[in-house]
Amino acid sequence: MLSLHDTTTGERAEIEPRVSGELSLYVCGPTVYDVPHLGHGRSALVYDVLRRYLEWSGWRVEHVSNITDIDDKIIARAAESGRSPFEVAAEYEDAWWAATDRLGVLRPTHSPRATEYVEEMVGLISRLVESSHAYQAPGGVWFSCESVPGYGLLAHQSLDSLRSGARVEVDEAKRSPVDFALWKLAKPGEPSWPSPWGDGRPGWHTECVVMSLDLLGDGFDLHAGGIDLKFPHHENERAQAVALGNRFAHHWMHHAFVEVGGEKMSKSLGNYLSLTDLVDKEDPRAFRLLTLRAHYRSPMEVTPAAIADATDALGRLDSLARRLDRLATIAASSSGPASRSAQHDSDALDRFRNFMDADLDTPRATALVFDLIRRANASLDSGDAGTGSRLGTAAFEMAKAMGLSPAVDGDEVPPEVGALLDQRAAARAAREWAASDALRSRIAGLGWTVEDGPGGTQNVHPSR
RNA sequence: GGCGGCGUGGCCGAGUGGCUCAGGCGAGGGUCUGCAAAACCCUUCACAGCGGUUCGAUUCCGCUCGCCGCCUCCA
Numbered sequence: 001m002l003s004l005h006d007t008t009t010g011e012r013a014e015i016e017p018r019v020s021g022e023l024s025l026y027v028c029g030p031t032v033y034d035v036p037h038l039g040h041g042r043s044a045l046v047y048d049v050l051r052r053y054l055e056w057s058g059w060r061v062e063h064v065s066n067i068t069d070i071d072d073k074i075i076a077r078a079a080e081s082g083r084s085p086f087e088v089a090a091e092y093e094d095a096w097w098a099a100t101d102r103l104g105v106l107r108p109t110h111s112p113r114a115t116e117y118v119e120e121m122v123g124l125i126s127r128l129v130e131s132s133h134a135y136q137a138p139g140g141v142w143f144s145c146e147s148v149p150g151y152g153l154l155a156h157q158s159l160d161s162l163r164s165g166a167r168v169e170v171d172e173a174k175r176s177p178v179d180f181a182l183w184k185l186a187k188p189g190e191p192s193w194p195s196p197w198g199d200g201r202p203g204w205h206t207e208c209v210v211m212s213l214d215l216l217g218d219g220f221d222l223h224a225g226g227i228d229l230k231f232p233h234h235e236n237e238r239a240q241a242v243a244l245g246n247r248f249a250h251h252w253m254h255h256a257f258v259e260v261g262g263e264k265m266s267k268s269l270g271n272y273l274s275l276t277d278l279v280d281k282e283d284p285r286a287f288r289l290l291t292l293r294a295h296y297r298s299p300m301e302v303t304p305a306a307i308a309d310a311t312d313a314l315g316r317l318d319s320l321a322r323r324l325d326r327l328a329t330i331a332a333s334s335s336g337p338a339s340r341s342a343q344h345d346s347d348a349l350d351r352f353r354n355f356m357d358a359d360l361d362t363p364r365a366t367a368l369v370f371d372l373i374r375r376a377n378a379s380l381d382s383g384d385a386g387t388g389s390r391l392g393t394a395a396f397e398m399a400k401a402m403g404l405s406p407a408v409d410g411d412e413v414p415p416e417v418g419a420l421l422d423q424r425a426a427a428r429a430a431r432e433w434a435a436s437d438a439l440r441s442r443i444a445g446l447g448w449t450v451e452d453g454p455g456g457t458q459n460v461h462p463s464r
Numbered sequence: 465g466g467c468g469g470c471g472u473g474g475c476c477g478a479g480u481g482g483c484u485c486a487g488g489c490g491a492g493g494g495u496c497u498g499c500a501a502a503a504c505c506c507u508u509c510a511c512a513g514c515g516g517u518u519c520g521a522u523u524c525c526g527c528u529c530g531c532c533g534c535c536u537c538c539a
Contacts, residue, residue, distance in 0.1 A: 010468090030539075043539040073537070152467095155535075161466045165535045178535090204537085226539030227468090233538085255539075256469085262531065266538060293477060293488070299470075299532080306476060309489045316488085319502055363478045367487035374487095377503050381496090433498055440500080451501050459502080 002357045007252040012359050017221050022060045026212040028225035031068040032092035033077045036099050037272035038302050039258040039265045045291045046255045048105040049402050053356050056401035064215045065108040070115050085191050102279035110215050114207040118193045121202040121210050125182045133243040137173035141183035141197050148239045155231035180236050205236035223249035230254050255296040286310040292362040320373050321406030324392050345394035352398045369395045417448050
């Protein structure tokens with residue numbers, strides 16, 4: 001049974017879903033004002049792995065992740081580029097899906113946009129005003145944090161200490177520095193929606209409350225996001241929901257940052273790497289493997305060396321896959337009984353489940369995969385095809401449960417490469433090694449790697 | 465100031481009160497191969513510092529040093 005570290009208690013707790021075998025999951029998605037960076041990619045991957053693992057285990061996962069498509073930063077971006085905020089949001093939402101698709105992240109079951117929920121947000125804010133949890137002031141409507149008992153649950157701080165540490169200016173007509181905007185009145189030229197308090201737009205913290213409750217219902221199982229969202233964003237979401245009598249999320253989980261030289265990667269620090277660039281230039285699986293090898297609650301560095309490291313490691317996965325494919329082809333063509341339906345190694349799969357169930361210990365799960373790869377190769381080397389494919393199949397099964405698949409060399413060898421391979425086979429048969437080596441170089445120049453075995457050329461695949 | 469976290473071998477990065485102290489990458493040596501590649505085997509290796517608890521600590525406690533995050537928008 002899956003247990004996860006819960007932010008509210010600071011302890012690991014077993015996930016007890018509302019409906020057995022089903023997880024309702026809400027993940028805070030991106031504000032689409034720029035291309036996504038590696039930190040956003042990690043976020044998408046962490047919850048993709050959670051979801052895939054649960055689905056692999058037979059659960060049904062209702063996964064909601066929002067798109068914040070109206071926000072001060074989007075408006076600012078639009079202003080500086082002479083476009084409408086809606087054009088800006090659409091462009092970067094496209095970039096978001098394109099990048100996460102390349103990462104192999106499953107699309108959420110629902111991905112609501114903030115602008116689709118403005119009416120509902122106005123309704124929620126109205127109820128907060130009516131129940132005196134919110135107040136109108138110049139500039140908009142504000143939420144009164146001290147009106148909610150237990151404010152600070154996620155921050156693990158009392159309202160007093162939050163108030164004294166607040167770094168925000170106390171102007172803005174706020175009654176308390178911790179209070180936050182529910183509704184921002186529009187300045188001239190800004191996009192706006194009608195409301196009882198005047199035309200304006202919702203504050204950021206309200207959309208997730210409305211959308212999660214609408215799509216998942218109260219008491220949904222798990223609310224998740226980056227550690228920076230813990231406070232104030234999630235605290236404020238919870239405060240609104242609780243103020244209106246909701247239980248809100250049952251469990252809370254937060255993942256750590258991608259860092260650069262020990263510092264948080266962020267737009268404001270200017271030290272970010274674009275996710276879009278990464279998935280264009282590198283094997284997207286390398287980034288997934290890196291996120292798997294670091295625990296989700298630990299910070300991780302993503303350097304070019306780390307990407308190269310992970311890419312090389314993936315080579316082990318791919319090369320075993322080719323080796324087993326070859327074996328299966330041989331077995332199939334000889335219609336022999338050998339290793340046709342390879343059985344999983346159930347002991348290994350049990351260990352895998354234990355690791356994953358223990359707060360998603362993907363580092364150990366990944367280590368297990370690579371250990372199995374080594375053992376599978378060793379078995380194959382010793383001629384034990386049955387054990388080799390059993391272990392290898394288990395490794396691939398686990399990798400799949402974490403969203404990692406061997407690269408399939410689907411594309412056929414192009415004719416010019418095929419011709420060179422034929423020439424090389426002839427040269428080798430004639431023991432003309434110099435000619436053979438020259439041909440291998442030419443083939444490599446065309447982007448293909450040749451691997452020979454005792455009986456001749458065993459494998460040709462695209463170089464990486 | 466409050467709250468939270470980090471400091472592991474050449475590098476990345478797990479984990480644990482003692483047992484052969486993950487895994488990947490790298491380096492060196494082997495096996496295999498015409499040579500390579502791939503694969504396997506072997507070697508290399510650590511727990512920031514100082515105290516304390518303990519039969520025994522990298523793992524627990526305290527302190528020191530260094531670093532980071534949140535308390536403002538942020539995955």
